Amino acid sequence: MRPENFQISRLIPNIGVVELRAQLSDFELMNEGIGGYEYFGFRGYDHGSDYLHLEVITWDESLYSPQQNTDIDNWLGDMVDMEGCPYAEFCEMAEPHYQDYIEGMKEAYALRNL
Numbered sequence: 001m002r003p004e005n006f007q008i009s010r011l012i013p014n015i016g017v018v019e020l021r022a023q024l025s026d027f028e029l030m031n032e033g034i035g036g037y038e039y040f041g042f043r044g045y046d047h048g049s050d051y052l053h054l055e056v057i058t059w060d061e062s063l064y065s066p067q068q069n070t071d072i073d074n075w076l077g078d079m080v081d082m083e084g085c086p087y088a089e090f091c092e093m094a095e096p097h098y099q100d101y102i103e104g105m106k107e108a109y110a111l112r113n114l
Contacts, residue, residue, distance in 0.1 A: 006093045010086060012075050015068050020076075021058050022090040024101050028053045052091040052098055 006022045033048020057076055061069050079085045 003097060006090055008086060008089055008093075012072055015064070015071060015075075018059050018064075018072055020086050020090075022054055022056070022094070024094055024097060026054060026056050027091070027094050027098060028055065029098065029102070052095055054087050054090050054094075057086055057090065 004024050006024075008020050009017050010020055012018050029050055030053045031048045031050050033046045036043070036045050038044075059072060064072065076086065080087060
């Protein structure tokens with residue numbers, strides 16, 4: 001069975017342990033390729049490679065003050081591209097399940113539009 005939700009705990013300075021969450025529907029399949037190009041008269045096509053991108057990480061904001069929620073959000077922003085980045089960890093957790101999720105969405109859409 002495919003998980004729809006993912007959760008990790010992180011120790012955030014001056015706040016404590018925060019339970020971070022992401023849903024499979026919050027991920028997007030991206031591609032780093034540039035497509036067709038021309039370089040000094042030579043034409044080519046860069047297929048690039050696919051990767052998952054997570055735009056939103058959530059947590060139970062009702063457990064924290066407005067300032068703490070701002071600090072958590074800032075901490076998440078500072079962690080992008082750092083070792084131990086929660087975004088990267090969530091993407092690694094979701095990657096084995098994402099293709100099945102997309103196929104399921106396509107099937108549901110096709111059945112709905114019969």
